[in-house]
Amino acid sequence: MSPAEFQELAQAIRRVSGLVLGPEQDYLLVTRLAPLLRRHNLADLGALLRRLRGPGAGALAAEMATATATHETSFFRDELPFRHLAEIALPRLAAARPRDARLKLWSAACSTGQEAFSLAILAHEGRPALGGRGVEILGTDLSSGVVARCREGVFSDFESARGLSPARRSRWFEAVPGGLRAIAALRDDCRFVTANLVENPPSAGPFDVVLLRNLLIYLDQPTKERVVENCAQRMAADGLLYLGAAEVLLSLRSRFVPLAGCHGAYRLDTPAAARCWGGA
Template identity: 40%
Template sequence: MNSLEFDYLKQALYDRSGLVVTPEKKYLIESRLMPIARRHGMDNVGKLVEQIRKTRDEAGLAQIVEAMTTNETLFFRDGWPFERLRTSLLPEIMSMATASRRIRIWSAACSSGQEPYSLAMTIAEMGPRLAGWEVEIVSTDISDAMLARAQAGRYSVFEVSRGLPEAMLQKYFVPEKDGWRVKDSLRKMVSFRSYNLLEDPVSSGMGQFDIVFCRNVLIYFDEATRRRVFASLAKTMRPWGYLCLGGAETVVGISDAFRVLAGERGLFGLAR
């Protein structure tokens, strides 16, 4: 790619997904976009980008955004968010939502579905303590391909070996020829929809949530985009809501819509 092609691609990715790419990431761009270039009969990424730039091909840009989106995930990633959900977050929310007896959890940037299914397993394991409560897990991602995978609930032997306890595998999955499939009883606890974190959640009809998981995605955004996303997330949260970020992510110095919780890392309350 020449500088014109790179600058165009950089701006297009930023405008459509908030993703920031630098010249040092050219190797990543080349490796992820070369398969698309070949499908279009081109022998290099520069030609692909130049054609899309000249023709203003939105479908082609959508393919590029999807290819550049990082989809690294695993079951029960980091462990602590799911433990906090079980031991403190859900009990506290239940004490605040006794009138509706309804809890809504948003798994944003859910990738291939390991996070929302981990949330569903955590909730299912609580059993009688949630009797009479409606718990809804809404999962979103910008990638239609990842959403299709998540909805199918099918995972390879390698994928279920990453973070998923054997007891959970046997209880909530059924074996298939090339891997495992999430049982229908668990899949019914999770809904999936396409959503770009740069959208306005109110006009998009996301509704209100008690807990928002938005983990390990904002590290790919610049500060201005993080500020914009935090403001949007705050709009969707009930007064007692919690925001769960990745362990290396924070709202400090970026958003005053959330408050730091003493002794917690990656977990924030809605400002009161």
């Protein structure tokens, strides 16, 4: 594969998902697109590129974007944002809502669903602090395959051991062939749909909390700003945005300001958010 061919393939992916691939990542195309080549009976990446130049290029590019996406995740990943949510954010947001209102949470780029189910566990464990109210959790991902997995709510023993204590596994999951399944009470709180955060974000909302974690690190700056703005447009005025541990908004044009007391958490720069969060 020539540098020019790599660049053409990388640009096709980037237009769909915003993923930035450098020349040193040609191995990623080789390994992650191999199943797609077999599925379409294509001999190599050159044949894929020729197909990409013909009819049906849009659908093929979408398949490529899905195949090259990273789906690394775990339950309660990085811990700090979930502790902040449980101890401070969710109780404060609940206190600011009408008594019968459910909190709306969005796990954007949810991968195989561990993040969304972590939120559901927090909400159930902390229900007294939330005034007994329930939550509505939306999980979205570019890949229809991982969204289908999310809806099943089944995790292998290896997946469930990453981030879940034995007590939580016992309380919130049930044994099924192939691993553990989230109990119905958790699954009922979660809805999963396929969505492209760059081109076609969900129309739901407004969300009290948005978790946009460990996605921005893969995107170029204009795409980061577009995705962050898409989130801002779907948030409550006093809602919170949580990024991954290695992500910041300092170099981006956005409507967010850092939230004191929790690295990676941001609030909208609005009077309502300032009143709600103040210095905390």
